[in-house]
Amino acid sequence: MPLRIEQSTSASELATLVGPLEAVPGPRYLALARRVQELLTTGRLAAGSRLPAERELATALGLSRVTVASAFRELRETGHASTRHGSGTVTELPDTGVSWGAPTTDPGVLDLAHAALEAAPQLADAYRQALAAFPAFAAGHGYASGGLPELRSAIADRYTARGLPTDPDQVLVTAGTGDATDVVLETLLQPGDRVLVEHPTYPGALGMVEAHGGRCLPVPVTADDPDAVIGAAQLAARQSSPRLAFLMPDFSNPTGARLTAAGRRRLAATLWQQGVLAVVDEVSTELYLDDGPLPPFAAGLPDAATVTVGGLSKAVWGGLRVGWVRADAALVAQLGDVLRRRQLSVGVLDQLAATTLVRDLDAVLEQRRAVLRERRDLLRAALARRLPDWTVPCPNGGLSLWCTLPPGLSSAALVAAAAPLGLVLAEGRAFGTGHAFDDHLRLPFTRPADQLHRAVDLLAQAAATVRAEVAGRVGTDARPAGRVPAVV
Ligand SMILES: Cc1ncc(COP(=O)(O)O)c(C=O)c1O
Numbered sequence: 001m002p003l004r005i006e007q008s009t010s011a012s013e014l015a016t017l018v019g020p021l022e023a024v025p026g027p028r029y030l031a032l033a034r035r036v037q038e039l040l041t042t043g044r045l046a047a048g049s050r051l052p053a054e055r056e057l058a059t060a061l062g063l064s065r066v067t068v069a070s071a072f073r074e075l076r077e078t079g080h081a082s083t084r085h086g087s088g089t090v091t092e093l094p095d096t097g098v099s100w101g102a103p104t105t106d107p108g109v110l111d112l113a114h115a116a117l118e119a120a121p122q123l124a125d126a127y128r129q130a131l132a133a134f135p136a137f138a139a140g141h142g143y144a145s146g147g148l149p150e151l152r153s154a155i156a157d158r159y160t161a162r163g164l165p166t167d168p169d170q171v172l173v174t175a176g177t178g179d180a181t182d183v184v185l186e187t188l189l190q191p192g193d194r195v196l197v198e199h200p201t202y203p204g205a206l207g208m209v210e211a212h213g214g215r216c217l218p219v220p221v222t223a224d225d226p227d228a229v230i231g232a233a234q235l236a237a238r239q240s241s242p243r244l245a246f247l248m249p250d251f252s253n254p255t256g257a258r259l260t261a262a263g264r265r266r267l268a269a270t271l272w273q274q275g276v277l278a279v280v281d282e283v284s285t286e287l288y289l290d291d292g293p294l295p296p297f298a299a300g301l302p303d304a305a306t307v308t309v310g311g312l313s314k315a316v317w318g319g320l321r322v323g324w325v326r327a328d329a330a331l332v333a334q335l336g337d338v339l340r341r342r343q344l345s346v347g348v349l350d351q352l353a354a355t356t357l358v359r360d361l362d363a364v365l366e367q368r369r370a371v372l373r374e375r376r377d378l379l380r381a382a383l384a385r386r387l388p389d390w391t392v393p394c395p396n397g398g399l400s401l402w403c404t405l406p407p408g409l410s411s412a413a414l415v416a417a418a419a420p421l422g423l424v425l426a427e428g429r430a431f432g433t434g435h436a437f438d439d440h441l442r443l444p445f446t447r448p449a450d451q452l453h454r455a456v457d458l459l460a461q462a463a464a465t466v467r468a469e470v471a472g473r474v475g476t477d478a479r480p481a482g483r484v485p486a487v488v
Helices: 011-018 028-041 054-061 065-077 122-133 149-161 177-188 203-211 228-240 261-273 329-342 348-359 361-386 411-421 449-472
Strands: 081-084 088-091 099-101 110-112 171-174 194-199 215-220 244-247 277-281 306-311 323-326 400-404 423-427 440-444 483-485
Touching (some): 011 054, 054 065, 122 348, 171 177, 177 244, 194 203, 261 277
Parallel strands (some): 110 423
Antiparallel strands (some): 400 440
């Protein structure tokens, strides 16, 4: 089911997005409908946007009202809009059956649906040290609600060293970064609250907002112009008064976009002034591959302005279920109460190992960055060789490439064609609201070189299959409603 979204588009904004129609062949009403469909599937216009009144749009585009009315009718007929009593015409995307299955652990399957590295070499030793410290804990009950004091101190010290002075009582330990976001949303969202989200964004966040009764308010984000999100967020905040904003300032998943230092200061201050609490996901923040660190999003503002979530899944290992929230102490206490209702504690051995790893994170990260840099470059080179008509920008951090597919190649179809070959992928639509981004594919560069080479071979095979199928059934809908694996 498409996610609920609410946003109005003015006639002049839509006219700018639509652009000149003269070059589009066919009748003018159809050209307008096609452009709106294209804007929807590429995510530049969100599903759930209220379209302007026909008369206003006709004036803005220099068309007759009949032409605009016919275009709206066409959009309704193709499932790209519906007319709701009292709400005017609202954009939609036809429900193409995106659903997520559980991640596979089948060793015979090559998994590029999940952006996570194999365990860091330091992990086993961290557990050995945890076991050595274990006797001191064994006599107690073993619950460490809110987090072991030594882990909370280690996390607080790391924030402080990064330029964000933090006390241990501002830290709550959770079972991963996703768990941290979930407890924040569970605590702060009321049903119907709007949450500003980057678009595309991390699918887990979309699901969590939905699960807690929130409504996503998508604002476009692009790696080409990362600070452009600021203006869009300001506008959306003014128009729709979101309660929260879910942001990934460093190496946004999936685009790899990174806000500049000045841009993050501006966005943080604006949201604070507009009463929008920023929930900042830093799971990939320290995975910068080309440039150095930038100041944390929350730096320089009161602690109550921002909630930061982070964890060790991307830097160390997804199987180590340790994450955290950093917020002002009063909110952390409130979050702790909510978390305790569902789990009394994260495992003590995991927390002990995490303490060592957080204290030694610089050494871990230095190796991880070297590995990721090499795999990123290797994957891009292999794609350029085998699939030269794909557009594959080079992110300067994070774990994935956000590829633009050539015209006519559907991401959903590609994913469906790759699955029988043993290659599991996350299709572009998983990262958008209203199932946008069928023209994109996220490819993590997290697997070893031989697996990345094999993945590209299989991708080329799948792309050829899709092309052959499309050529054989011109005029029919070539997009299958395949299952999409859970995406991390
Ligand atoms: C942006 C983002 N946040 C959170 C998560 C989940 O992290 P964890 O495994 O620590 O729960 C992911 C995993 O892909 C992610 O990409």
